[in-house]
Amino acid sequence: MTRPALAAAFAALAACAEAPRVAHPPLALELPDRWSARATPPGAAEPEWWKSFRDPKLDALVDEAARQSFTLKAAAARIGSAIALARIAGADRLPQLGAGASASRQKQVFVGLEIPGFDGVLTSTTTTLGLSLDLSWELDLWGRVRSAQSAALAGVQAEEAEFLGARLSLEGQVAKTYFASVESRRQVELARNTLGSYRTTTSRIQDRFQRGLRPALDVALARTAETAAEAALRGREEEHATVSRQLEVLAGRYPAGKTGLSDELPEVPPPVPAGLPSELVTRRPDLASAERRLASAGLRVSEARAALYPRLSLTGSVGQTSNELKDLLDGDFSVWRIGANLLQPLFQGGRLRAGVDLARSRSEEALALYAAQALRAFGEVESALAAEEILAARETALRQGLTDARNALDQAERRYLAGLTDLLTLQESQRRLYDIESQILAAARRRLETRVNLHLALGGGFSWRKE
Numbered sequence: 001m002t003r004p005a006l007a008a009a010f011a012a013l014a015a016c017a018e019a020p021r022v023a024h025p026p027l028a029l030e031l032p033d034r035w036s037a038r039a040t041p042p043g044a045a046e047p048e049w050w051k052s053f054r055d056p057k058l059d060a061l062v063d064e065a066a067r068q069s070f071t072l073k074a075a076a077a078r079i080g081s082a083i084a085l086a087r088i089a090g091a092d093r094l095p096q097l098g099a100g101a102s103a104s105r106q107k108q109v110f111v112g113l114e115i116p117g118f119d120g121v122l123t124s125t126t127t128t129l130g131l132s133l134d135l136s137w138e139l140d141l142w143g144r145v146r147s148a149q150s151a152a153l154a155g156v157q158a159e160e161a162e163f164l165g166a167r168l169s170l171e172g173q174v175a176k177t178y179f180a181s182v183e184s185r186r187q188v189e190l191a192r193n194t195l196g197s198y199r200t201t202t203s204r205i206q207d208r209f210q211r212g213l214r215p216a217l218d219v220a221l222a223r224t225a226e227t228a229a230e231a232a233l234r235g236r237e238e239e240h241a242t243v244s245r246q247l248e249v250l251a252g253r254y255p256a257g258k259t260g261l262s263d264e265l266p267e268v269p270p271p272v273p274a275g276l277p278s279e280l281v282t283r284r285p286d287l288a289s290a291e292r293r294l295a296s297a298g299l300r301v302s303e304a305r306a307a308l309y310p311r312l313s314l315t316g317s318v319g320q321t322s323n324e325l326k327d328l329l330d331g332d333f334s335v336w337r338i339g340a341n342l343l344q345p346l347f348q349g350g351r352l353r354a355g356v357d358l359a360r361s362r363s364e365e366a367l368a369l370y371a372a373q374a375l376r377a378f379g380e381v382e383s384a385l386a387a388e389e390i391l392a393a394r395e396t397a398l399r400q401g402l403t404d405a406r407n408a409l410d411q412a413e414r415r416y417l418a419g420l421t422d423l424l425t426l427q428e429s430q431r432r433l434y435d436i437e438s439q440i441l442a443a444a445r446r447r448l449e450t451r452v453n454l455h456l457a458l459g460g461g462f463s464w465r466k467e
Helices: 003-014 048-052 056-068 070-093 144-210 215-249 277-282 286-307 325-329 351-417 422-459
Strands: 096-110 120-141 312-322 334-343
Touching: 048 056, 048 144, 048 422, 056 144, 056 215, 070 144, 144 215, 144 286, 144 422, 215 422, 277 286, 277 351, 286 351, 351 422
Parallel strands: none
Antiparallel strands: 096 120, 120 312, 312 334
8 A cells, every 4th residue: 555545544544533642651761951962953854864965876766765665565564454453443333234134944743733634743834034134332331442443543653653664764774775885886996996006016026026126025925915905806896796786675676786876975964953852752753653552552451441341232123024025025024123231241250350450561561662762762863973973083083094194105115116115014005005095985984874873863854743
């Protein structure tokens, strides 16, 4: 089912019943007035938060994944199932009407009944035909059925929140895998360039060895470094092949390794408006789902308590009965019946009382799970905010060290060619330059992932409100 179809079905269902209102329970926590990790700008998050990275190829992949994802289709199907369960739960609030038709033929033997002049066994054969409309209706005096349906409606809302959470998670996975794919391809290019540098060095050393200017040991060391650089390149190629196929799977494609990527990682966007800690419970779909589960559990307690009280039901039927088919439409053969019954449970071995205890325990469990999820949510936001500053400082330090590494390599090459230093110093300078360039790529990707994590921790670009 599509989301508009699900929304229409839920609206039609809610028109006949009342879902519990949102009432986020107070947490046993003293929430601060602002996030402790760092201050954030005011404002609202961008609804399509991934577009803040300004990468059209990423935008296209997120849209494709939202259309093609089988995980989202499964989540949408669960909403449909929850709606059906809510309809089933509320069916007893309405009268139950059924139509029936009956036909019977009976032969009786009158044993011991003697009739003068009749020598034999007296028998009688009768035919009975009937049509009826049967009506039954339980008067929901104590709200048992109403509580059950409201609990089921809360379950529908919980599944809708789960759908939004699954969509948000998918968007985050696509974004992070996309950045990992771009970074892995850049790592491949860096490893390939580094291999070319080592090959150039080997060629120069081989030439100087043939002229008697360098020992054979230098040739062996140069070839060893070149071989190691080639092995590193193959490892980077394998990583890129794996992550690019993961991206295609997320997008709902066959993993052929042909995803189009941008040439460079995007810049980290400006800081995200994070709002206040107290506002987080209205923004995250997982907290909305937990609150709806809690509301449903509370209504299950009311349902279980109402089951302890008497049930009053009205029954009635109207129809026709005759021994001739042609008389079934004759008003003279009409019959009717009306009645009421009251059932009070007296002794069921403690089953009903245990049902109340079970519902109460599950409600307490739902409350504890809600509080635990809220605490994790606060931790995720604080961690992401703190990580952004730390990772930004780390990338700045790495970029500052890049210039020094390049200068060191230039000096090492000149000194080696002049015979003033050994090959190991040159190779160490090459390795350090490659290592710091690789770390810069990884740090840039890690900063982007952290920004994605912050968006996920804040609930994406939408707010959840069910009043």
